[in-house]
Amino acid sequence: xxxxxxxxxxxxxxxxxxxxxxxxxxxxxxxxxxxxxxxxxxxxxxxxxxxxxxxxxxxxxxxxxxxxxxxxxxxxxxxxxxxxxxxxxxxxxxxxxxxxxxxxxxxxxxxxxxxxxxxxxxxxxxxxxxxxxxxxxxxxxxxxxxxxxxxxxxxxxxxxxxxxxxxxxxxxxxxxxxxxxxxxxxxxxxxxxxxxxxxxxxxxxxxxxxxxxxxxxxxxxxxxxxxxxxxxxxxxxxxxxxxxxxxxxxxxxxxxxxxxxxxxxxxxxxxxxxxxxxxxx
Numbered sequence: 001x002x003x004x005x006x007x008x009x010x011x012x013x014x015x016x017x018x019x020x021x022x023x024x025x026x027x028x029x030x031x032x033x034x035x036x037x038x039x040x041x042x043x044x045x046x047x048x049x050x051x052x053x054x055x056x057x058x059x060x061x062x063x064x065x066x067x068x069x070x071x072x073x074x075x076x077x078x079x080x081x082x083x084x085x086x087x088x089x090x091x092x093x094x095x096x097x098x099x100x101x102x103x104x105x106x107x108x109x110x111x112x113x114x115x116x117x118x119x120x121x122x123x124x125x126x127x128x129x130x131x132x133x134x135x136x137x138x139x140x141x142x143x144x145x146x147x148x149x150x151x152x153x154x155x156x157x158x159x160x161x162x163x164x165x166x167x168x169x170x171x172x173x174x175x176x177x178x179x180x181x182x183x184x185x186x187x188x189x190x191x192x193x194x195x196x197x198x199x200x201x202x203x204x205x206x207x208x209x210x211x212x213x214x215x216x217x218x219x220x221x222x223x224x225x226x227x228x229x230x231x232x233x234x235x236x237x238x239x240x241x242x243x244x245x246x247x248x249x250x251x252x253x254x255x256x257x258x259x260x261x262x263x264x265x266x267x268x269x270x271x272x273x274x275x276x277x278x279x280x281x
Contacts (some may be wrong), residue, residue, distance in 0.1 A: 001042045003226060005034055010049050010230035014237025017053045017204075018197060019245055020136060020176030020257050025129050025264055028122060032271075032278040040218055047211040048227055050204040052234030057197045059235075060242055064093065064198065077154070093198075096152055100161035100195075101202045107165050108207075115168050122278045126268035128171030133261030136176065136254040143183040152195055156185040164199065171265075174200065176257075189249050197242060 001009075012030055016023040027046055036042060058065055067090065080088045080095075108115065135142075152160070163181025167174040175196050182192030248256075271278060 001036050001039070001045065001226075003229070005031075005036050006045060006226045006230050007233055008034070009036075009046060010052065010233035011237050013046070013049045013230075014053060014056075014234040015241050017050065017234075017238060018175050018200070018242050020132070020173050020179060020254065021261055021264070022125070022129055022132070022171050022173040022176070024170045024173075025125055025261075025268065028125060028278055029264075029268065029271075032276070040215055041223055044211055044215045044219075045227060045230060048208045049230045049234050050208045052231035052236075053238040054201050054204050054208075055231075055235050056238035056242060057201055060239055061194070061197065064194075096154060096157040097198055097202060099154060100157040100164065100199050101206075103158075103161040104164045104168070104203055105206060108168060111168070115170075121170075122268060122272055124169065125171035126265045126272065128169055129261045129265030129268065132172055132176055133258045133263075133265060135180065136258030136261065139180060139183065139254050139258075143180075151191070152182070152185070152187065156182070156187070159185055160195065160199070164203065173261075174203065189253070190246055193246055193249055 008030060009027065012026050013023055016026050030036075031038070031042070031046075076085075076088050077092060080091055083091055160178055160181040163177045163184075164174060165177075166172055167177040175193075178196040178199055179189075179192045182195050183189065185192075187195065268278070
């Protein structure tokens with residue numbers, strides 16, 4: 001994979017990771033049409049370029065990660081009342097992120113080989129793009145309830161965590177699954193999107209670190225340079241995508257993303273039907 005393709009993939013990752021449109025689907029289409037070889041470094045790169053996206057969340061929401069300043073009125077959970085008051089908001093924030101992360105960590109570890117086999121089936125990706133797109137078109141009607149007052153609760157975090165597990169099916173989109181899961185818990189669009197961003201940090205960090213530990217011995221010095229450039233680009237593009245997404249979501253909702261997913265799914269199915277070889281990276 002040359003540097004131009006690495007830059008293009010980093011831009012795609014930064015743009016699509018936090019939008020409910022499936023970064024996997026976009027990676028497959030670009031890599032296949034661009035003729036990128038599906039070697040070990042390419043597979044590592046498409047996962048580890050997520051570090052740049054992780055950093056974009058940490059920078060944009062540093063106050064939440066450093067001080068856990070809540071948007072709503074913070075109510076001290078009973079299990080935190082024995083801790084010093086100044087630590088309670090931060091402990092509450094991180095405990096909920098950890099609780100929401102656990103289902104994907106456990107199920108992902110147990111079903112890793114099965115998930116990889118699904119990833120090799122482009123038709124699965126196309127179908128999940130279509131189904132997810134249809135859900136997004138109607139999600140505002142499906143989830144028609146009064147938003148709750150306050151932040152994510154522990155039960156909310158557990159349920160959102162299981163919604164994230166659905167995203168292990170390639171093409172579902174981690175962002176789409178967790179945002180929809182949050183809205184089913186009564187969160188506003190903004191609350192659901194932001195919690196999805198926060199949950200992305202441990203989830204993507206675990207996946208990227210695991211992939212790097214498995215393959216770092218195969219890397220050449222030039223590969224590290226490519227990874228650094230790619231992550232820097234994904235960081236900048238990811239920041240822009242997050243900023244634009246929250247504002248767009250509040251104004252227009254999910255329909256545009258739903259229609260886009262449907263079109264993308266149909267394109268994938270059309271390419272498969274036309275006999276175009278789509279290599280999953």
